[in-house]
Amino acid sequence: MTDSDNLVIVQEVGLRDGLQSIPQIMSTDDKKRWIDAAYAAGVRYLEAASFVPARLLPQMADAEQVIAHAMTYPQLTVTALVPNLKGAEKAIAAGVHRIVAPISVSAAHSLANVRKTTLEMVEEFARIRALIDSADHQPRLIAGLSTVFGCTLQGRVPLSDIEDIVRRVLDAGCDLLALADTTGHATPGQVARVLQALRPLAGARLAIAHFHDTRGMALANTLIALEHGIREFDATLGGLGGCPHAPGASGNVATEDLVFMLDSLAYRSGINVEKLLAARHLLQHSLPGVTLYGTLARAGLPHGYTAPYPYPEEVAA
Amino acid sequence: MTDSDNLVIVQEVGLRDGLQSIPQIMSTDDKKRWIDAAYAAGVRYLEAASFVPARLLPQMADAEQVIAHAMTYPQLTVTALVPNLKGAEKAIAAGVHRIVAPISVSAAHSLANVRKTTLEMVEEFARIRALIDSADHQPRLIAGLSTVFGCTLQGRVPLSDIEDIVRRVLDAGCDLLALADTTGHATPGQVARVLQALRPLAGARLAIAHFHDTRGMALANTLIALEHGIREFDATLGGLGGCPHAPGASGNVATEDLVFMLDSLAYRSGINVEKLLAARHLLQHSLPGVTLYGTLARAGLPHGYTAPYPYPEEVAA
Numbered sequence: 001m002t003d004s005d006n007l008v009i010v011q012e013v014g015l016r017d018g019l020q021s022i023p024q025i026m027s028t029d030d031k032k033r034w035i036d037a038a039y040a041a042g043v044r045y046l047e048a049a050s051f052v053p054a055r056l057l058p059q060m061a062d063a064e065q066v067i068a069h070a071m072t073y074p075q076l077t078v079t080a081l082v083p084n085l086k087g088a089e090k091a092i093a094a095g096v097h098r099i100v101a102p103i104s105v106s107a108a109h110s111l112a113n114v115r116k117t118t119l120e121m122v123e124e125f126a127r128i129r130a131l132i133d134s135a136d137h138q139p140r141l142i143a144g145l146s147t148v149f150g151c152t153l154q155g156r157v158p159l160s161d162i163e164d165i166v167r168r169v170l171d172a173g174c175d176l177l178a179l180a181d182t183t184g185h186a187t188p189g190q191v192a193r194v195l196q197a198l199r200p201l202a203g204a205r206l207a208i209a210h211f212h213d214t215r216g217m218a219l220a221n222t223l224i225a226l227e228h229g230i231r232e233f234d235a236t237l238g239g240l241g242g243c244p245h246a247p248g249a250s251g252n253v254a255t256e257d258l259v260f261m262l263d264s265l266a267y268r269s270g271i272n273v274e275k276l277l278a279a280r281h282l283l284q285h286s287l288p289g290v291t292l293y294g295t296l297a298r299a300g301l302p303h304g305y306t307a308p309y310p311y312p313e314e315v316a317a
Numbered sequence: 318m319t320d321s322d323n324l325v326i327v328q329e330v331g332l333r334d335g336l337q338s339i340p341q342i343m344s345t346d347d348k349k350r351w352i353d354a355a356y357a358a359g360v361r362y363l364e365a366a367s368f369v370p371a372r373l374l375p376q377m378a379d380a381e382q383v384i385a386h387a388m389t390y391p392q393l394t395v396t397a398l399v400p401n402l403k404g405a406e407k408a409i410a411a412g413v414h415r416i417v418a419p420i421s422v423s424a425a426h427s428l429a430n431v432r433k434t435t436l437e438m439v440e441e442f443a444r445i446r447a448l449i450d451s452a453d454h455q456p457r458l459i460a461g462l463s464t465v466f467g468c469t470l471q472g473r474v475p476l477s478d479i480e481d482i483v484r485r486v487l488d489a490g491c492d493l494l495a496l497a498d499t500t501g502h503a504t505p506g507q508v509a510r511v512l513q514a515l516r517p518l519a520g521a522r523l524a525i526a527h528f529h530d531t532r533g534m535a536l537a538n539t540l541i542a543l544e545h546g547i548r549e550f551d552a553t554l555g556g557l558g559g560c561p562h563a564p565g566a567s568g569n570v571a572t573e574d575l576v577f578m579l580d581s582l583a584y585r586s587g588i589n590v591e592k593l594l595a596a597r598h599l600l601q602h603s604l605p606g607v608t609l610y611g612t613l614a615r616a617g618l619p620h621g622y623t624a625p626y627p628y629p630e631e632v633a634a
Contacts, residue, residue, distance in 0.1 A: 155621025185619040187581030188540060215619070216574050216612030220536040223505060250612075257533050264504030295533030295567075302502040302532070304472025 008262055009232040010269040011045035012038050012255055013210070014283075015066065016081050018240030019059050020050065021251060022290055028062040030286035032069045037282055038237070039073050041275035043255075046070055047079040047100065047234070051087035067094045081144070083114050088128040092135050099132070100142040100178065101125050105165050106151035109182070113146075118165060126172040133173075142208065143174035148194065150185025159197055166201050176207045178234070181221070184214020184251075188224045195228035210234040211253050213293065218253035219261050226267070233258060238280045239293030254294030256280070263307060273307065325579055326549040327572060327586040328362035329355050330527070331600075332383065333398055334569055335557030336376050337367065339607055345379040347603035349386045354599055355554070356390050358592035360572075363387055364396040364417065364551070368404035384411045398461070400431050405445040409452050416449070417459040417495065418442050422482050423468035426499070430463070435482060443489040450490075459525065460491035465511065467502025476514055483518050493524045495551070498538070501531020501568075505541045512545035527551040528570050530610070535570035536578050543584070550575060555597045556610030571611030573597070580624060590624065 015034060019026055026034075038046060048070045049063035063080070070078045071094070079098040080091040091099050103121045104110035110118045125143060132138050147154070148162055166177065179194065191209075198206050209225045211218040211233070222233060235258045241251035256276040262269055277297055284292065332351060336343055343351075355363060365387045366380035380397070387395045388411070396415040397408040408416050420438045421427035427435045442460060449455050464471070465479055483494065496511065508526075515523050526542045528535040528550070539550060552575045558568035573593040579586055594614055601609065 150619050150621070152620050155619075183619075184616060188578055189581030189583060192582070213612070214616045215577070216533070216536060217578060219533060220540050220578055223537050223540050260532070261505055261534060261537055264506030265509075266506060295530070299501060299531045302467050302472075302500075303469050304467070 006267050007231065008226075008267045008269050009045050010043070010255060010258060010262070010271055011047055011079065011208075011232060011234050012043045012237060013047040013234045013252065014236035014238070014240045014255070016047045016050050016060075017210075017234070017252055018236035018238075020057060021241045022059075022287065024287050024290060025059055026286055028065050030282070031062070031066045033282055033286075034237070034279070035066070035070050035073075037275075037279040039076060041279055042269070042271035044075055044270060045077045045079070045232070047081060048096075050081035050083070051090040052083055064090070064094060067096060071095055079142070082128070084124055085127050085131060088131055092132065092137055092139060095137060096139050098140045098142055098176075099128065100144040101128055102144040102146050102180075103165060103169060104146045104151075104182075105157050105162050106147035106154040108153035109147045109151045112153060119168075122165065122168045122172060125169060125174070129173040140175040141173070142176045142178050143169040143172075144178045144180055144210070145169070146180045146182040148179045148186075149181045149190055150183055152183045159194065162194060163197060163201060166198055170202060170205065174205065177202050177205050178208035178210055178232075179206075180210035180234075181212050181218075182210075184212035184217075186211060186221050187217055188220045191221045191224045192228065195225065195230070199228065206230075208232040208234070213239060213250045213253045213257075219257065222253070222258065222261065226265075237276060238283050238297070240283060240287075240290070250293035254296070257294050257296045260296050260301075274301070277301070323584050324548065325543075325584045325586050326362050327360070327575060327579070327588055328364055328396065328525075328549060328551050329360045329554060329572055330364040330551045330569065331553035331555070331557045331572070333364045333367050333377075334527075334551070335553035335555075337374060338558045338568060339376075339604065341604050341607060342376055343603055345382050347599070348379070348383045350599055350603075351554070351596070352383070352387050352390075354592075354596040356393060358596055359586070359588035361392055361587060362394045362396070362549070364398060365413075367398035367400070368407040369400055381407070381411060384413060388412055396459070399445070401441055402444050402448060405448055409449065409454055409456060412454055413456050415457045415459055415493075416445065417461040418445055419461040419463050419497075420482060420486060421463045421468075421499075422474050422479050423464035423471040425470035426464045426468045429470060436485075439482065439485045439489060442486060442491070446490040457492040458490070459493045459495050460486040460489075461495045461497055461527070462486070463497045463499040465496045465503075466498045466507055467500055469500045476511065479511060480514060480518060483515055487519060487522065491522065494519050494522050495525035495527055495549075496523075497527035497551075498529050499527075501529035501534075503528060503538050504534055505537045508538045508541045509545065512542065512547070516545065523547075525549040525551065530556060530567045530570045530574075536574065539570070539575065539578065543582075554593060555600050555614070557600060557604075557607070567610035571613070574611050574613045577613050577618075591618070594618070
């Protein structure tokens with residue numbers, strides 16, 4: 001591995017994907033504290049909120065304030081999720097660095113999630129592209145393909161469907177492509193097959209993986225994705241965000257578990273796993289009764305553990 | 318991958334490593350039923366018991382009967398763990414196919430576990446070798462190196478210590494070498510480094526990995542071990558066998574999770590994951606109150622899941 005090969009981005013998406021799936025509303029102040037703690041731990045990529053109607057998702061009613069707070073950190077790359085053109089207008093106005101628009105490959109999930117067909121979402125995506133191109137502030141545009149590895153409604157998602165949608169969002173001008181295992185169906189073999197099939201179509205734009213740990217495969221899937229050139233991964237502190245279709249099953253892969261594994265392989269995320277573990281207390285305090293996941297926190301760091309290399313901050317200090 | 322490259326052995330070790338760490342005694346009849354269910358699911362390698370004094374480990378008092386039952390299956394390779402020469406005599410008399418003798422690389426763990434230093438255990442191992450060589454029935458002899466990846470008592474285990482013990486057990490005539498992450502400390506990076514260092518010393522005899530899932534790394538560690546030529550893995554149904562040093566943390570990797578991941582990569586274990594999931598009920602029934610682990614059982618097989626290829630039995634039928 002060369003020096004640049006071992007740089008990885010771990011994007012904290014708990015404030016969006018974690019919070020959106022739990023009923024308790026986290027206060028705006030607690031969201032700000034979470035951002036502070038994540039930044040202090042070394043997080044430099046943050047999906048901070050989604051711009052959706054507050055009546056549909058009260059948890060995101062304070063998206064503007066949360067994002068404004070995140071934007072006060074000059075070294076933090078802030079991403080907002082938007083399901084439509086109206087959301088994109090708000091995200092651009094908020095000054096975010098990146099916009100991710102979700103597009104379900106599964107037709108059934110697309111209708112259930114955004115009340116649009118997959119192709120209607122691709123059309124909306126093209127309109128978002130045009131909006132960004134005509135704006136003064138131009139965030140990077142990520143196509144967040146969801147239910148890529150399976151769907152609780154539809155079951156299997158054919159590879160030909162994924163390839164078709166990938167071609168369309170590439171044509172529509174996405175800057176980056178994220179593959180999301182929305183429902184925790186992905187297996188290492190499947191991740192390898194999908195990435196092998198899509199790489200010739202998407203080249204370097206195929207950059208981001210978003211794994212859920214519903215069946216305990218998230219870290220193994222991450223290893224396979226690393227071997228296939230993926231260098232950006234979404235995760236949520238404490239694995240926040242259960243899956244309503246699998247009671248007791250965890251949702252997103254826990255940021256601290258992911259960083260711990262990446263550390264062991266000398267992939268540098270710049271994130272300090274001990275500070276992440278400490279930051280879980282903030283979630284426990286602000287979301288009483290909400291189950292946190294993550295196996296590292298359950299067992300603790302191994303006896304005698306030290307981070308395998310100095311983190312950037314520590315080198316700079 | 319060629320056809321032989323993708324054959325893997327998954328050895329069920331729940332009857333030994335799983336049961337030995339829980340206080341409830343499983344009845345001999347339930348142990349026999351477990352063996353029947355494992356065999357019916359396709360398990361062909363079984364660590365069935367350990368030959369240790371019943372006053373030290375009452376759970377293993379029926380080792381002879383349990384092994385006798387396992388030996389009734391002609392296609393089942395039966396392994397017994399023995400901590401000393403006396404245990405080896407019993408294992409040979411029982412007719413097992415393989416004997417595994419544990420040797421702790423951590424001096425602190427060795428003294429706590431078997432009241433012998435690591436070098437005293439290597440000497441006992443040499444005596445077991447001589448006993449087998451002089452016996453009419455000659456089981457294969459596995460050196461089960463424990464605490465290879467870290468120790469809750471000692472902390473880090475230096476690579477030079479591992480290399481030293483590996484050289485000694487190779488000299489003492491082990492047929493196969495198993496590396497055990499007894500305490501769930503192993504990380505993918507560490508597994509890669511240890512296997513790279515040991516392969517030139519041990520060649521093909523370095524064959525078996527035994528991972529615990531205490532920190533959720535077992536499947537990722539397995540992937541790395543596969544990439545470094547390991548083709549035999551220990552596991553326990555339902556992840557049976559918690560770690561007393563990490564409350565709430567799981568112990569051995571769950572057989573069903575391991576098989577599910579191997580299936581996805583077209584590694585053929587011959588084990589049917591749906592039958593394994595069904596066999597968990599037997600454990601729940603015979604060990605009331607004992608926590609079972611495994612993320613696949615928690616979430617269930619993915620919607621629309623079918624095993625990715627016919628299993629040997631199904632082809633033959």
